[in-house]
Amino acid sequence: MDFSLPDDHRMTRDAVRAFAEAEIEPIAQEIEDEKRFPAEIFDQLADIDVMGVPIDEDFGGLGGGQLLYALVVEELGRVSGSVGLSYAAHVSLGSKPLDMFGTAEQKRRWLRPLATGEHMGAWALTEPESGSDASDMDTTAERDGDEWVLDGTKQFITNANVAGSVLVKAVTDPTAGYGGITTFIVDPAEDDGFEIANVWDKMGLNASPTCEIHLDDVRLADDRVLGEPGDGWKQTMKTLTGGRISIAALSVGIAQGSFDVATEYAQEREQFGQPISEFDAIRDKLVGMDRKIERARLLTHKAASTYDNGEEAVRISSMAKWDASEAAREVSNEAVQTLGGYGYTTEFAPQRHLADAKLMEIGEGTSEIQQLVIGRQLGL
Known part of the structure; x- marks a missing residue:
């Protein structure tokens, strides 16, 4: 399977990354401390036309697939798990069922304002x-x-x-x-x-x-x-397949955000006359983190591509969600450890990522439920 991204996907990912770094990252800890939903960020996401990435263009969406949507979720999660989660719930849970199951009139009345960002969905x-x-x-x-x-x-x-x-x-x-x-x-x-x-x-x-x-x-x-x-239950099962890909993508973003901070810190922080990244213990941590992230990202992209191809994606989406959510927790924990005392302070993002990552193992079906789903798909 070719995991290289089409040019349009890469362009959208890069645009969202630039937006996230410029507009979300500077306030990510602030909104968390204030427990404030950042409505202005979602207005800006609407301005760059990503509030309805996988939604039909006829009803205000971008007409992209699950892979493109997963890329957007990852980039948002890399700087703010909260923004990524509200975005994912809006798209995959609040909007996508209307796109899949709604009448034309329901789509005009309810889906269009969601896809254009006029309203949030739940x-x-x-x-x-x-x-x-x-x-x-x-x-x-x-x-x-x-x-x-x-x-x-x-x-x-x-x-x-x-x-x-x-x-x-x-x-x-x-x-x-x-x-x-x-x-x-x-x-x-x-x-x-x-x-x-x-x-x-x-x-x-x-x-x-x-x-x-x-x-x-x-x-x-x-x-x-x-x-x-x-x-309703048939709709729920189909919705959750896509939703688990959302959580997998968000988990990859959270893990990547922690890894980025840990890597930069390890290359700049000196002890005993050299950057701590040159010590075996720290280097091995970073290498292990990178491996977990890349594995989770590949599984997530495979699940999204399988979904986009119209193939059965229950097993692979559950596998991606399970693996990526564990990677998010493990990588964020290792990032805090890499930063030492600084990692425990709100001056650095990994402490926030670690707290956020735990929900990834619970929401949209716990890790234990993912194992049950995969077992059933294997006929076990």
């Missing part, structure tokens, strides 16, 4: 009691005349308090198992009964809001159903 699947079994949900949508009435609680929902639309999963037929779950399009600003109950303080990624949502008698017309009633 996706509400997880519930307080569901854990790794996301299909075990208590949120319900019942018919009342010509309306659906939604009630329930959703937990750990990225972007919910800044979103223009939220895709909510609810049980519409309790007797139908997986076939009884439906996706609804909710407007947080206009739909009565939608409430942000909590915005969580977290170990990391605090500039990316993580919310608890309460749905109390939220009434929606049939045009708010995405696809058909009962299609």
Whole structure:
């Protein structure tokens, strides 16, 4: 497989890298400390036309594929895990399902403002009691005349308090198992009964809001159903395949950001009359970090290319997500160690990357769930 990038992909990656270094990196620690969602950064991302990279051009997107999108996620994650996470949730979870499953009218009404960056998107699947079994949900949508009435609680929902639309999963037929779950399009600003109950303080990624949502008698017309009633779980499985590639790409970015800082520091920091990069212990750390990043990046690009080719990508996306998320944690930890005491201070980014990296092993399915998915794909 040829892993060289097409010229247009390389140009977009380089443009996003330049933007990230100029506009995001200088404020990355500040927004984390302030726990502030940087709306101005996403306005600027809209200005450079990357808020809808894999979305159909007819509905405001760039018309690129999963590989191009993964490159953008990586570059954002390299300087700020929070910006990368909110961006990834907006595109792969809040926007892409509308692109894949929405009607033309739904795409005009809901997808276009997401793809152009007018609105942020969110996706509400997880519930307080569901854990790794996301299909075990208590949120319900019942018919009342010509309306659906939604009630329930959703937990750990990225972007919910800044979103223009939220895709909510609810049980519409309790007797139908997986076939009884439906996706609804909710407007947080206009739909009565939608409430942000909590915005969580977290170990990391605090500039990316993580919310608890309460749905109390939220009434929606049939045009708010995405696809058909009962299609929600099939949509979820397809969405998560792409979402895991997103997290893999974000993980690679986090790892690369830590490696860059550690390498620069090791080449400049002198002890016993020479740069510490010349000591075997430090050099071996950096070499091991580079190996892990390159391996994770290749897996991520293979998963994205497989997805773009229309091939079955469940196994390879889970493998990429699992490997890259572990690499992000391990590389960030080694970067902190390389910097020593300085690595533990907020003057340097690896401490932030290390805190951010841990979620990569949890969100979009834990590492343990990725192993289960891969085993099933292998028939084990």
